[in-house]
Amino acid sequence: xxxxxxxxxxxxxxxxxxxxxxxxxxxxxxxxxxxxxxxxxxxxxxxxxxxxxxxxxxxxxxxxxxxxxxxxxxxxxxxxxxxxxxxxxxxxxxxxxxxxxxxxxxxxxxxxxxxxxxxxxxxxxxxxxxxxxxxxxxxxxxxxxxxxxxxxxxxxxxxxxxxxxxxxxxxxxxxxxxxxxxxxxxxxxxxxxxxxxxxxxxxxxxxxxxxxxxxxxxxxxxxxxxxxxxxxxxxxxxxxxxxxxxxxxxxxxxxxxxxxxxxxxxxxxxxxxxxxxxxxxxxxxxxxxxxxxxxxxxxxxxxxxxxxxxxxxxxxxxxxxxxxxxxxxxxxxxxxxxxxxxxxxxxxxxxxxxxxxxxxxxxxxxxxxxxxxxxxxxxxxxxxxxxxxxxxxxxxxxxxxxxxxxxxxx
Numbered sequence: 001x002x003x004x005x006x007x008x009x010x011x012x013x014x015x016x017x018x019x020x021x022x023x024x025x026x027x028x029x030x031x032x033x034x035x036x037x038x039x040x041x042x043x044x045x046x047x048x049x050x051x052x053x054x055x056x057x058x059x060x061x062x063x064x065x066x067x068x069x070x071x072x073x074x075x076x077x078x079x080x081x082x083x084x085x086x087x088x089x090x091x092x093x094x095x096x097x098x099x100x101x102x103x104x105x106x107x108x109x110x111x112x113x114x115x116x117x118x119x120x121x122x123x124x125x126x127x128x129x130x131x132x133x134x135x136x137x138x139x140x141x142x143x144x145x146x147x148x149x150x151x152x153x154x155x156x157x158x159x160x161x162x163x164x165x166x167x168x169x170x171x172x173x174x175x176x177x178x179x180x181x182x183x184x185x186x187x188x189x190x191x192x193x194x195x196x197x198x199x200x201x202x203x204x205x206x207x208x209x210x211x212x213x214x215x216x217x218x219x220x221x222x223x224x225x226x227x228x229x230x231x232x233x234x235x236x237x238x239x240x241x242x243x244x245x246x247x248x249x250x251x252x253x254x255x256x257x258x259x260x261x262x263x264x265x266x267x268x269x270x271x272x273x274x275x276x277x278x279x280x281x282x283x284x285x286x287x288x289x290x291x292x293x294x295x296x297x298x299x300x301x302x303x304x305x306x307x308x309x310x311x312x313x314x315x316x317x318x319x320x321x322x323x324x325x326x327x328x329x330x331x332x333x334x335x336x337x338x339x340x341x342x343x344x345x346x347x348x349x350x351x352x353x354x355x356x357x358x359x360x361x362x363x364x365x366x367x368x369x370x371x372x373x374x375x376x377x378x379x380x381x382x383x384x385x386x387x388x389x390x391x392x393x394x395x396x397x398x399x400x401x402x403x404x405x406x407x408x409x410x
Contacts, residue, residue: 001108001361001377002075003045004385010392014075015097017082021066023112027136028059031164033224035156040192040375041065044382045073054190056224087335092357105395106357106388109334109345113363114327120152123323125250130313131320135161138322141168147319148172150255150311152247154179155218158324159231163223165322166239173311173318174236176261177246181268181301182220184230186276187283188293191222198282200275201370205349208365215364218326233265234302244307255311265301273297329363350384357391359384 039053245258370376
């Protein structure tokens, strides 16, 4: 967004609570790699570089990439500046920080949608004798007790942590709720190649039947590795991971699970096959069809007939619970009338409703399905910058001029 505003000669400042790429730097586990291949991680104003297009960036590589980007576009970033509140004024907005106050006529909220780990209410029922770790505080198996581990949540984070922790020698039980199953590769190409080529990533937010649900669909069961291997509930079971249903409650140290595991997995398999069918239909009209492997369908998820509905955590030797139950944004600092009854920002493709001149960037299906991934920032930022420019022109904002933003703090 900073690059887009510079292109349009719009004076701006970027406020960052930590260092550039702070969340990737401080709130991710050690072995994490991006789920998207390098070919899908492109930002405007920066050359593609010589990274393997089919590889997956490690966190240090991604941090370096974002740092280099900020330098390349000469973004006016103010690091270690925490925004504490945003309020409306007669002519725009007041942005209070721990380093003073800024005033602006337009505002872009680009603080991300994964600020806070979502921990279910059942966490309050967990015995104090068990250690609990969230996805933002987990770093490696070395920090965990030697005993068994219960991981709650089987989307991208949950299955990756189950894979890593089981391989460390600990016994893992994975509590499975709604999930999206995807192979890493299909017919010889990466799954993101298919999502891109078949037009799935370019589906607009106004083309989706149930937009609210679509924006909260779990992240797909994928892992980025040099071997480009797939990961799902069946491969985890082959490693020795025990899968159980959704965690419902914990009573006197006994975890109780839903009996709907088979139905949950069957639904995920059905959605996967529908997606692959869409890919196959697209391939029949593609000039590259002769370069693709033959179509196939993965085997249905192997669901154990005797999956337990209750586990005595102490007797099973489980000493740690890992919450891999998703994230949600932190908007507590926004003092504006822009939220719906569930605390979500009301917006139309990133144009915030209820606060003229305020925009949202980043987030699932903001404008298209591509918005959920780093590469989607290119198109989203361009569209939002155009709208912002038109808004400023319509409201007759002062002509842009060079300013020392540090002298604007009050």
